[in-house]
Amino acid sequence: MFTGLIEEIGQLLQIQKSSSITRVSIAAKKVLEDTKIGDSIAVNGVCLTVCKLNSTGFEAELMPETSAKTQFATYTNRRTLNLERALRADSRIGGHIVSGHVDTAGVIEKISTQGQGKSQAYILQISVNSTGLIVPKGSIALDGVSLTVIAVNLSSSKTSFSVGIIPHTWENTILQTYKVGTKVNLEFDIQGKYQLASAKNTSQNLNLDQLKSWGY
Template identity: 45%
Template sequence: MFTGIIEEVGTVKSIEKNHRSLLLKISAKKVISDLSIGDSIAVNGICLTATSFNHNSFSVDVMNESIVSTSLSTLKNGSLVNLERAMPINGRFGGHIVSGHIDGTGEITSTSKCGIATIYTIKTSPEILKYIIKKGSITIDGISLTVLSVSKDNFEVSIIPHTSKNTILNLKKVGDVVNLENDLIGKYVEKLFLRSDDSSSITRDFLYKHGY
């Protein structure tokens, strides 16, 4: 599990393309300081497993599902990526619950300034938009962000200077593709409502009574 608080920006050192898979080698400092083989690292929001590492880089295998469902196919040698280690059990929960399982991608359609903030408008599919609510949480390239507004075909987020400075979002331009992960809570609630098992004690009235 992750929190969406980016720890550092790494650099793609090499990309080895195999049959329906990739082997990425990424340079980093902070996230490898206590790394072990098999540990999870979120790369642009995608939960990947460290298969090897040395004093200045680590490698991860990427299966076909991750390639076709995310923006990983756009990476090149030298590309910058957001990195976050899995949350330690005694760590601070600075963002929101992030699984690292990308729901899909979105396209940046516009950016604008509003005081110190930068507003990003992102177009995405109805399947993703249905879980996005105003003031709710969304993960963009692994960054935990608060939704500013939602329309029928896009949503907006507002980025403070600290986030721009310490992530790759400030490098993104109109037309660029970003990874999106919806808040888990909405998906689980929907699953409960759509259950065909009438014996379930979780009903709309039950949820309303308990404040949901």
């Protein structure tokens, strides 16, 4: 589990793709502290297991399912990456619970700014196919960054939503590199996913006796 608070920006040194597995080598510094083989690190919101480790970076492997569900298949060497170590049980959760299991991809439709100077905020508008899992004031992970949804526009074919980004987040994540058309990894709020699944199961079994047991 992660919090969506990025610890540092790393760099993809090498990516080796094959039909069975993808291997990546990533340059990092801060996330290497206290990290050992077998630990998890979120890379652009994707939970990866550290397979090799040295003083300047680490290596990890991706299953075909991970490559297919994420944007890793499009990555090339020297690309910058958001990095975060796994959450410790004694840590504060400053963002929201992020599993590191990407749900889908989003596309940046618009980038705008509000305010001036240090108070400037960045607004991203993103299109994505969703199933009602994005709600105003809810949480979403964008390439591993925990963000709050500002507004949601629904249509029959897609969902468009916007998020606000404070200068600190903009300057300390790869969000600063985004352009219109950039594809990003999205993970919906895990609480929302479980609640939606529970609601679907409940509605299928809903009857008068069930309502009475709930006090209706």
